[in-house]
Amino acid sequence: MSGSASHAGVSGRLLTWVVAATMACGAVGMSGATASAHAATESTAGTAHKQVNRLDGPGLDSAFVPLTTAPGILEGYVFLVTADRGHPRVYDPRAAAGQRWVSLRRIENSQGGYVTNISIASEGLLGGAGVQDLLIRARTAAGLYETRCTVQEVLDVVGIPTDTAVPFPPTGDLTNCDPWEAITP
Structure with missing residues (x-):
């Protein structure tokens, strides 16, 4: 080629x-x-659209994640992250309306710092089968941090591997995410 x-x-x-x-x-x-x-x-249906630009955000990134929703059925979802006004959040399109934006400050080791940049990537097996993680990195004045959040995992139910969705909990700690960890760029 x-x-x-x-x-x-x-x-x-x-x-x-x-x-x-x-x-x-x-x-x-x-x-x-x-x-x-x-x-x-x-x-041109006559609806006015206005792009709002602010000095402090929003920072936005997205990742396409293929997930197995039933045996033999693969669906794709777009997960988003934002650092709007310094507050890191992830958008889970599978959650109920009103619960889709989840604060990433609920992850263990969060220091509550003002996030200036944030990124997201999908990690997992091609084809959507198996464990699917979101790798999220955030930059604050204190440094660069990352976490991995599981959004699908393989459970062995009586010898039959089954892909199971792992939602972000609507309240409390985000138990599907590893603690924030400082990394070196």
Whole structure:
């Protein structure tokens, strides 16, 4: 494969991902983070859209996570993180309305620092089977920290491996996440 053909394939996949992430972010009402899905499709239905820009945020990142929802059924979800006004949060699209944004300050070892940057990535087996984790990194004035949050795991039920969703608890400690740990860039 020639270098230009390879570059075109990568560019096409990246553009597809950017459009999907933009549409997903607009659909969940991330005012200020992206244009809305309505504006992204260039619809002129007369609705005014306003992008809000603030000096302190929001920081936003997303990760596509393939999850097994039933034997042989694979569904994809877009998880988001934000550091809007210094407060780190993760968006779990599987949760009930009103409980989708979860504070990451509820993870053990959180020092409550003002988060200036945040990122998220999916870790797990290709195809969605098995343990699926979100790797979340946050930068504060004190340094760079990371945690891993399990969103799906394999349970052995009487010798039958079963993929099971692991939700973010709506209250209390986030027991599906490892404690925040300082890392060296």
